[in-house]
Amino acid sequence: MALLENFVFVFIAGLVTALATGIGALPFFLVDDVSDRWNVALWGLASGIMVAASVFGLIFEGLAEAASPLEVVPGLLAGVVLVVVAHRIIEGYEVNPKRYEKADFRKLLLILGVLTVHSFPEGVAVGVAFADLGLAGGPDAVAMFGFVVPLLAIFMTVAISIHNVPEGLAISIPLRTLGVSEWRMVWWAVFSSLPQPLGAVLAYGFVRVAREFLPMGFGFAAGAMIFLVVTEFVPEALEIGEGLPGGGKRELAAGVVAGVAAMVPLLFV
Secondary structure (H helix, E strand, C coil), X not given: CHHHHHHHHHHHHHHHHHHHHHHHHHHHHCCCCCCHHHHHHHHHHHHHHHHHHHHHHHHHHHHXXXXXXXXXXXXXXHHHHHHHHHHHHHCCCCCCHHHHCCCCHHHHHHHHHHHHHHHHHHHHXXXXXXXXXXXXXXXXXXXXXXXXXXXXXXXXXXXXXXXXXXXXXXXXXXXXXXXXXXXXXXXXXXXXXXXXXXXXXXXXXXXXXXXXXXXXXXXHHHHHHHHHHHHHHHHHHHHHHHHCHHHHHHHHHHHHHHHHHHHHHHHHC
16 A cells, blocks of 8 residues: 555656646746747756756766666666657657647547657656655655655656746747647646656656666666757757857856756755
8 A cells, every 4th residue: 555655656746747847838828928048048947957967866876776887877878768769759740739739539649659758758767766765764865745755856856847847838939829828838838748747657666666777777867868958958949049149058058057056955965
């Protein structure tokens, strides 16, 4: 029974990160547009948070669990492979929420499949971080809602949630031009991250059953997220910032620095 409760808790944590994506649509309740400067800075913030959380949290934790650093490396490479394969799968598919507002069930399954391969690694990162849920107390865990929760899991959930905000904004901007209502923009932003609770639960279940693969699991999540930053977040920010002075690199750098600084406490977890 306790294990089932743990799975529910991890699912809720993953659901929180998905719901956070909807926050990215909220500015459009107040304004008609979000400046490129802020957009680039937010992508930089997300990039800094993801890289810092991966290095300070996942990789460091994987190294602490591993008998040899080499145990983490295969996981890092597997995470990169996952993102590469995901890119290949979704390449050529254009996800247009306006088109799918009245889609049939088969089309909805297709769009959910595309979104799954895109956001699944982020859910995996959350699930792996919860590996020690309820197993031990001490300075690296806190009591929360009747559970003993690893501090790493809290930081990772917060990090992924913050990272999801600019993703929700990126989804909402083209929807605004298509005339989609504000509440529908919130829905589609959240919908794009719904695979994250599933990824969190599956990853948590795997590392709890196969504890010997925990270092590889940490590496897997870190490799996938860092590669996502390099291949998606930074190029997206630079594309948006093309019309800004200096190509938006200053805003991007400022966001990255702020994101890394926000995750520095992970060094002391």
